Amino acid sequence: MENYTKNELKYLELLSERFPNVQEVCTEIINLKAILNLPKGTEHFLSDLHGEYESFVHILKNASGVIRTKIDETFGNTMLNSERKKLATLIYYPEEKLKLIKNEIDEQDLNEFYKITLYRLIKMCKNVASKYSRSKVRKAISKSYEYILDEILHAEQKIVDKELYYNQIIDSIIKLDRADAFIIELSHLIQQFAIDHLHIIGDIYDRGPGPDIIIDKLMNYHSIDIQWGNHDIIWMGAAAGSAACIFNVIRICARYDNLDILEDKYGINIRTITEFANTEYAKDECKRFMPHIQEGSKSGFSATTLSKTQKAAAIIQFKLEGQLIKKHSEYEMEKRLFLDKIDYDKGEVKIDGKKYKLLDKEFPTVSEKSPYELSDEEKEVVNKMISSFKNSEKLQRHINFLYNKGSLYKVYNGNLLIHGCVPVDENGEMMEIKLGGKKLKGKELLDNIDKIARQAYFSQEGSKEKEDAMDFMWYLWCGSKSPVFCKDSMKTFERYFVEEEETWKENKNAFYKLSNDEEFCKKILSEFSIDEENGHIISGHVPVKFKAGESPIKANGKLLMIDGGFSKAYQKTTGIAGYTLIYNSYGLILTAHETFKSTDDAIKNELDIYSTEQIVEKVERKKIADTDRGKELQEQICDLTKLLNAYRKGIIKEKCKIYDM
Numbered sequence: 215m216e217n218y219t220k221n222e223l224k225y226l227e228l229l230s231e232r233f234p235n236v237q238e239v240c241t242e243i244i245n246l247k248a249i250l251n252l253p254k255g256t257e258h259f260l261s262d263l264h265g266e267y268e269s270f271v272h273i274l275k276n277a278s279g280v281i282r283t284k285i286d287e288t289f290g291n292t293m294l295n296s297e298r299k300k301l302a303t304l305i306y307y308p309e310e311k312l313k314l315i316k317n318e319i320d321e322q323d324l325n326e327f328y329k330i331t332l333y334r335l336i337k338m339c340k341n342v343a344s345k346y347s348r349s350k351v352r353k354a355i356s357k358s359y360e361y362i363l364d365e366i367l368h369a370e371q372k373i374v375d376k377e378l379y380y381n382q383i384i385d386s387i388i389k390l391d392r393a394d395a396f397i398i399e400l401s402h403l404i405q406q407f408a409i410d411h412l413h414i415i416g417d418i419y420d421r422g423p424g425p426d427i428i429i430d431k432l433m434n435y436h437s438i439d440i441q442w443g444n445h446d447i448i449w450m451g452a453a454a455g456s457a458a459c460i461f462n463v464i465r466i467c468a469r470y471d472n473l474d475i476l477e478d479k480y481g482i483n484i485r486t487i488t489e490f491a492n493t494e495y496a497k498d499e500c501k502r503f504m505p506h507i508q509e510g511s512k513s514g515f516s517a518t519t520l521s522k523t524q525k526a527a528a529i530i531q532f533k534l535e536g537q538l539i540k541k542h543s544e545y546e547m548e549k550r551l552f553l554d555k556i557d558y559d560k561g562e563v564k565i566d567g568k569k570y571k572l573l574d575k576e577f578p579t580v581s582e583k584s585p586y587e588l589s590d591e592e593k594e595v596v597n598k599m600i601s602s603f604k605n606s607e608k609l610q611r612h613i614n615f616l617y618n619k620g621s622l623y624k625v626y627n628g629n630l631l632i633h634g635c636v637p638v639d640e641n642g643e644m645m646e647i648k649l650g651g652k653k654l655k656g657k658e659l660l661d662n663i664d665k666i667a668r669q670a671y672f673s674q675e676g677s678k679e680k681e682d683a684m685d686f687m688w689y690l691w692c693g694s695k696s697p698v699f700c701k702d703s704m705k706t707f708e709r710y711f712v713e714e715e716e717t718w719k720e721n722k723n724a725f726y727k728l729s730n731d732e733e734f735c736k737k738i739l740s741e742f743s744i745d746e747e748n749g750h751i752i753s754g755h756v757p758v759k760f761k762a763g764e765s766p767i768k769a770n771g772k773l774l775m776i777d778g779g780f781s782k783a784y785q786k787t788t789g790i791a792g793y794t795l796i797y798n799s800y801g802l803i804l805t806a807h808e809t810f811k812s813t814d815d816a817i818k819n820e821l822d823i824y825s826t827e828q829i830v831e832k833v834e835r836k837k838i839a840d841t842d843r844g845k846e847l848q849e850q851i852c853d854l855t856k857l858l859n860a861y862r863k864g865i866i867k868e869k870c871k872i873y874d875m
Contacts, residue, residue: 233854235868243858246854249847250844252837253836254840258277259415259752261415264417264419264421264425268812269810270428270431274435275306278805286298306405308398339404339407359395362383420470423475443633443634444699450687454683458685465528471506498576499521505524528710533586538685538689553585565708573710617671622697623660628745635726692704730769735772736772751772752773758776760779760789760806761789780792800833803829805825
């Protein structure tokens with residue numbers, strides 16, 4: 215048939231099942247064209263959360279200050295600042311704040327509070343939802359409230375009859391004792407409409423106390439993608455069953471007083487290694503392995519147990535890593551073998567041909583003749599820990615989510631999102647890695663690494679493909695050409711055992727030296743087929759030293775490095791408590807956040823995070839037509855137009871045709 219291939223006709227026949235006649239096709243085309251002209255939705259970028267769930271949850275609730283700004287815009291001339299603060303806190307934490315407010319208000323004043331608050335929340339909700347189609351707003355509303363809130367949010371109050379109708383609905387909500395429920399629903403809607411899509415640029419795990427809480431929150435978020443960070447990769451490898459990854463995770467959890475995450479949150483039997491550590495290192499004070507315990511910690515483990523567990527895990531880790539390095543010569547990591555470079559009698563270790571005194575000379579489980587061989591007791595611990603990690607239902611559910619919503623990098627609305635770097639040499643040329651017998655670099659390398667990361671988790675248990683992929687997950691954690699590690703080596707052994715800080719230095723990939731070079735950044739963007747003039751690289755991984763005057767904006771805005779120190783462990787270095795990036799229809803806004811004290815303070819004392827904004831780039835207001843979603847809609851319009859023509863030419867028959875009577 216004219217102008218249609220066999221495959222096109224087959225596709226149009228399938229499409230006709232959804233749009234069975236001319237009227238429905240036309241209605242959908244009109245709807246999609248209208249959506250294309252709506253303002254672009256707001257994107258929210260966060261990076262390097264490192265388990266700091268309270269700060270993360272608050273920033274998510276306040277949309278990096280977007281909601282407070284909207285409150286000021288909407289009510290700045292009609293409400294006191296104290297009232298606006300109270301309204302903001304109510305929107306962030308509606309359930310908790312309502313309880314406090316109701317305890318403070320006399321019963322006769324409660325109805326008045328409800329009425330005023332509902333009107334204010336409705337006005338706010340209309341404001342933040344104004345850039346969305348009515349259909350999208352309706353879909354966001356819980357089924358229980360869909361009809362009433364749809365009516366309220368789209369009522370025309372200037373029409374007298376409608377105003378009476380609108381007021382009657384509000385009065386009925388209060389009289390029927392449903393005000394609390396509607397306040398909570400409206401608050402959640404405002405939070406959702408303030409941010410259309412969330413990007414997490416890596417490192418949800420390690421250091422902070424609540425990565426599991428963060429992932430639970432993300433699993434319920436309306437629209438999200440994740441770029442894996444090196445700390446996510448090590449947990450992903452651990453969940454897949456990589457022993458080397460598992461003992462890195464255990465060591466770091468012990469170091470930062472987070473063994474409770476494994477035991478209480480993920481149900482992993484950590485007693486297996488703590489009992490082993492307390493037995494094998496009973497006479498060892500493990501002074502070099504004392505944990506970093508945060509003020510107010512409620513850990514179920516003593517500092518002694520944490521330090522011994524950390525050392526036991528580190529020694530097992532070094533043995534397992536040594537086995538992998540010898541197994542995979544292509545990793546080129548022989549310089550990271552140290553257990554065979556130790557003179558155990560003299561208490562010295564040879565590093566790069568030079569001898570150094572060991573700060574800790576106790577190695578009760580290391581055999582001088584075969585230092586990388588696990589003792590029988592260590593083998594038992596390793597096997598039990600592998601089983602426990604693989605059988606943790608909650609951990610597997612969380613890691614499955616990271617795979618489902620995550621990737622090594624993402625191109626989204628003309629920007630490259632990547633946690634670390636694209637590995638390059640000193641000349642800015644992309645570094646090659648041999649994978650599967652083929653030398654790869656740039657985008658092709660990252661695409662293949664993403665594939666291998668999935669094989670580590672999803673390949674058949676016991677297969678060589680899975681084993682090799684799990685080994686590579688460990689390489690991604692600390693290998694010199696890893697795009698998520700981005701350094702020449704990880705100096706874990708040296709930091710524990712050698713005093714001379716010259717041995718601790720970890721040199722960053724040349725990507726970071728070149729990050730201020732605009733032409734270099736354009737070259738990276740071009741590698742990923744991104745418009746060099748309008749695109750940006752958005753990354754994290756390396757904390758920006760804000761207090762030392764370092765800027766997160768590199769190469770005239772081509773590269774935005776948004777790791778500002780969510781983790782308390784980095785805040786002395788950065789001087790702030792994290793960056794977030796907002797990309798709305800008017801451009802890019804970078805927000806620097808001060809330290810968040812606590813959720814309780816935020817609710818009781820209405821203390822928001824103090825943030826400062828910096829406009830990175832202003833653009834002519836973007837519409838959905840200018841986005842990736844817009845391209846998809848344009849393709850849908852094109853397909854529907856073909857179907858419409860096929861109906862009109864009689865090539866495809868209409869179904870359920872509606873005739874005028």
